[in-house]
Amino acid sequence: MDTFIRLMTMGIVLWTIINALMKFMPEFATQLPLPIYNFFYFITVNPALENPAELYLPEQTPRPN
Numbered sequence: 001m002d003t004f005i006r007l008m009t010m011g012i013v014l015w016t017i018i019n020a021l022m023k024f025m026p027e028f029a030t031q032l033p034l035p036i037y038n039f040f041y042f043i044t045v046n047p048a049l050e051n052p053a054e055l056y057l058p059e060q061t062p063r064p065n
Contacts, residue, residue, distance in 0.1 A: 019044045 022029050022044045029037060 015043065 018040050022040055029040065032040070
């Protein structure tokens, strides 16, 4: 039981560090290799997009002439 508690504590601490990295220091998180970044993004509380291409669309607001 002691081992289980230690593993759970270590997991929660690591998850907290990764979550802080992804939310508050994205300039460092984006420097990680893509598979690691994708895994970190998956385990954090960031909501998943239904259409990832939405990130790269330019704004559709008309410009005044």
